[in-house]
Amino acid sequence: MAVVSREEFYEISPADFFYRNRDIAGFSNPARALYSAVRELVENSLDAGELARRPPDIYVRLSCDGEKGEEGSSVYTLRVEDNGSGVPARHIPQAFGQVFYGSKYRLRQARGTFGLGGTMAILYGQITTNSPVHVISSADGKRIHEYTLMIDIKNNRPIVLKHKVYSNHNGWRGTIIETKLEGEYSRAMPKILEYFRQTAVVAPYANLTFVDPKGRLYRFERATEAMPKPPVETKPHPYGIDVETMKRMIAVTQCRDMVSFLREHFHKIGRTIALRFLLEEAKIPPKRKPKRLSNEEIVKLVKAMKRFTGFRAPSADCLSPLGVELFRAGIVKELKPEFVSVKQRPPSVYSGYPFIVEVAIAYGGEIPRTGDIILYRFANRIPLLYDEASDVAWKVVHQLVNWKYYKVDPSKDPVAVFVHVCSTKIPYRSVGKEFIADVPEIEREILNGVRDVARDLSLYLSRKIAVERERQRLDVFEKYLPKIARFSAELAGRNPPDVKPLLKSVVKYGLEEEEGGLTS
Numbered sequence: 378m379a380v381v382s383r384e385e386f387y388e389i390s391p392a393d394f395f396y397r398n399r400d401i402a403g404f405s406n407p408a409r410a411l412y413s414a415v416r417e418l419v420e421n422s423l424d425a426g427e428l429a430r431r432p433p434d435i436y437v438r439l440s441c442d443g444e445k446g447e448e449g450s451s452v453y454t455l456r457v458e459d460n461g462s463g464v465p466a467r468h469i470p471q472a473f474g475q476v477f478y479g480s481k482y483r484l485r486q487a488r489g490t491f492g493l494g495g496t497m498a499i500l501y502g503q504i505t506t507n508s509p510v511h512v513i514s515s516a517d518g519k520r521i522h523e524y525t526l527m528i529d530i531k532n533n534r535p536i537v538l539k540h541k542v543y544s545n546h547n548g549w550r551g552t553i554i555e556t557k558l559e560g561e562y563s564r565a566m567p568k569i570l571e572y573f574r575q576t577a578v579v580a581p582y583a584n585l586t587f588v589d590p591k592g593r594l595y596r597f598e599r600a601t602e603a604m605p606k607p608p609v610e611t612k613p614h615p616y617g618i619d620v621e622t623m624k625r626m627i628a629v630t631q632c633r634d635m636v637s638f639l640r641e642h643f644h645k646i647g648r649t650i651a652l653r654f655l656l657e658e659a660k661i662p663p664k665r666k667p668k669r670l671s672n673e674e675i676v677k678l679v680k681a682m683k684r685f686t687g688f689r690a691p692s693a694d695c696l697s698p699l700g701v702e703l704f705r706a707g708i709v710k711e712l713k714p715e716f717v718s719v720k721q722r723p724p725s726v727y728s729g730y731p732f733i734v735e736v737a738i739a740y741g742g743e744i745p746r747t748g749d750i751i752l753y754r755f756a757n758r759i760p761l762l763y764d765e766a767s768d769v770a771w772k773v774v775h776q777l778v779n780w781k782y783y784k785v786d787p788s789k790d791p792v793a794v795f796v797h798v799c800s801t802k803i804p805y806r807s808v809g810k811e812f813i814a815d816v817p818e819i820e821r822e823i824l825n826g827v828r829d830v831a832r833d834l835s836l837y838l839s840r841k842i843a844v845e846r847e848r849q850r851l852d853v854f855e856k857y858l859p860k861i862a863r864f865s866a867e868l869a870g871r872n873p874p875d876v877k878p879l880l881k882s883v884v885k886y887g888l889e890e891e892e893g894g895l896t897s
Contacts, residue, residue, distance in 0.1 A: 390533035392476040392500060404501045407450035409763075411560030412568045414498035415439070418457040418554055419572075420488040420759060421495045423580060425461025425552060432602045433583040434460045439562065441590040450559045452506055453590065455498075460551040463516030466542075473499055473512050473554070474526045474535025487608070488759050495554075500528055502558035509538055513553040521545045562590050568762055573597055574711055575753060575760035579699060579797065581707035600710040605703060611695035611801060612644040615682040617729025623679050627667045638667045645689040658685045693724030693731040698799050699758060701735075708739055708795065715741025718833035722826045727818040732800035734819065736826030738834050744791040750774055754813075755797040761811050768812035770796040773823045783835040784842075792834070796823055 389397075404410040419435060426433030436458040444452035464472055476496050499510045515521045525539035562569075566589070573585055577597035582604045585597040613622065632638040639651040646654075655663050659681040661674065670678065682688075699707075701719045708717050719737040726732065744751065754761040754770050765771050774794050780787050804814040813819065866873040 390476075390531060392528055392530045392533040399497070399501055399504070404497065407559050407561040408564035408568075410501055410505075410558065411439075411453065411455075411562060411565040412572065412762075414455055414501065414556075414558055414560075415457075415569055416572055417495050417498050418455070419576065419585075422457060422459035422461055422552070423576075423583060423758070424488050425459055425463070426583065427461075427604065427607060429460075429462040429550065430604065430607065431460060432599055432604060433580070435583060436586045436588075438588040439590055440588075441562070442557065450561045452557055453560050453562065454555060454557050455502075456553070456555045458551065458553045460549075463550045463552055464512075464514045465516045466514075466520075466522040469512055469514060469522060469524050470526060470535035470537055472496075473510060473524070474528050474537075476500065476528075476533055488757050496528075498558070499526075499554075499556050500530070502556040503528055503530075505559035506557040508557040510554065510556040515545050515550050518548040518550050519545050521549070570595065571762060572760055575755070575762070578707040578711050578753065578795070579704075579755045579758045579760065581703055581710055597711075600706045601703065603703065605697045605699055608697040608801075609695045611691075612642060614644045614691040614726075614729035615646070615685070615688050616726075617802075618643075618679060618682055620676055620679050623675055627670065627675070630667055633666055634664045635661055635667060636663045644691055650687055650689070653687055654681070654685050658687075691726050691729060691731045693733055695801060696724070696731060696733050696799050698733045698735055699797055704735055704737055704795070704797065708737055712739055712744055712793065713742040714739035714744060714793075716834065716837045718830040718837075720826055720829045722822045725818055725822050727804070727816050730800055730802045732798060732819065732822075734822040734826050735795075735797040735799075736823065736830050737795040738827075738830040739793045739795070740834055740837070741791055744793050746789065746791045748788050750780065750785075750787045751793040753793060753795045755795070756803045756805075756810070756813060757799050758797070759810065761813075763811040764807075765812070767806065769815045769820050770813065770823055772815065773820060773827055777824055778827055778831065780831070783831040784838045785831070785834065794827060794830075796826070798823075 399405070399410075404413055415437060419437060422435045423433050426435070436456075438454075438456045440454050440456075442452045442454055473496060502508060502510065509525045509527045512524045512526065513521060521543040523539075523541040523543070524537060527536040527538060528534075529536050569587075569589075573587055573595060574597070577583070577585055581600040582602055583597075584599050585595075587595040589595070626642050627638075630638055630642065632641050635655055636648060636651045639646045639654070640648060652663055655661050659678055661670075661678065698721060701721055705717055705719045708714065708719070717737060717739045719735070722734040722736070724731055724733050752765065752771060752774050754765065754768055761768065774796075785792055798813060798819060803810075804816050804819070806812055806814045863873045
């Protein structure tokens with residue numbers, strides 16, 4: 378008699394899932410994991426500094442403990458200190474010891490998208506070294522809370538091993554995180570240093586200090602204390618809604634009719650538009666109670682929202698772009714280019730989510746000649762360093778733009794293009810947040826932005842070529858005009874005239890004309 382096998386079903390927690398699948402969050406190998414841990418904790422610190430409206434001061438120290446891990450890796454202690462808003466004591470255990478617990482689950486522009494990164498770095502450290510994380514934080518400037526935590530991976534809960542409270546005599550606010558993890562710094566070093574350099578470009582108002590395992594100190598000084606305006610939370614737009622979100626809204630609403638429900642819970646819906654939508658498109662009585670809608674009616678309501686063309690486009694007032702001046706300051710500080718042009722595109726929208734694209738181009742200075750256009754990609758002020766060829770910006774810069782049209786030879790000219798996309802929802806194609814999906818609306822804005830700055834560079838290069846030609850022409854005058862004057866005087870039987878004043882005036886006038894156009 379054949380034995381029938383039975384499949385066993387069981388549930389795992391989010392922490393357990395990422396314990397088994399840490400590669401999808403960017404912790405696929407010791408080198409990548411070390412880079413990801415530094416990046417995630419630094420981004421949390423930058424967000425905290427901006428939330429507190431103080432120019433961030435971030436100190437990162439990576440030290441080798443001398444222990445050997447698996448596959449040639451070593452055990453490192455990663456310490457990150459900031460002067461940000463701090464974490465309220467009651468939230469510290471969950472914020473650092475529970476996957477999918479944080480402040481990022483709102484419709485607001487933020488560096489983090491999944492509320493996973495910092496906790497994932499701690500989880501990876503626990504998995505590889507079985508060591509707890511130490512968290513020191515003060516949110517009120519009165520007391521300092523120190524926690525020693527581990528994560529209950531099976532149940533996705535924090536385990537508090539130790540909790541101390543100190544008096545805060547200096548009024549310090551901020552957070553210090555120290556965790557142990559396996560890594561391979563020799564392979565991760567280029568990416569970590571490049572991450573700090575690009576972060577200094579896109580956050581020129583931050584002081585970044587990094588001490589590596591060999592004791593080398595890297596300091597990225599702020600260029601300005603001006604900061605971009607903080608992002609604000611916004612309501613969902615009807616075009617970006619789905620059935621599950623609609624059901625959740627209805628479950629918590631206090632509204633007693635559909636008109637007030639639409640006005641209260643959705644972005645850019647007034648009374649007139651709400652009545653028109655309900656009567657003409659959704660065919661739902663305006664005085665109907667939202668909680669009385671059946672499942673079928675909720676589905677019809679969502680479909681009607683997708684079809685209705687009368688909704689106003691979402692506003693980009695909730696977004697916090699870097700701004701032309703800050704973007705320029707960061708590029709000039711780090712690359713010292715000969716020429717830079719920065720443009721901010723008008724706000725646009727995809728799938729009901731507003732977004733703004735900022736594009737810059739730089740030429741010369743400390744930009745290396747690599748034989749191709751150097752592309753710097755940013756999303757909500759996060760440098761994107763991996764999977765460049767999968768990004769929509771790479772497609773635009775390397776496939777859609779004909780650089781010869783703009784007098785740029787990618788194989789010879791030192792040119793760098795910078796693309797920054799900010800939105801309440803960045804369409805990443807992976808949990809690791811390394812590249813942006815090929816969304817047509819975003820592609821179009823990036824392409825138009827690159828063309829704008831490329832035209833400015835083309836004009837600059839044309840004037841530069843004209844200046845060089847004028848210099849060559851004037852060199853000829855300087856070389857032969859005195860000789861012509863001397864020979865002419867000898868033939869006429871006169872004393873040779875002094876042509877230096879005339880020559881100086883011609884040279885000065887010619888160069889001023891061309892260089893004036895070059896710098897205008």
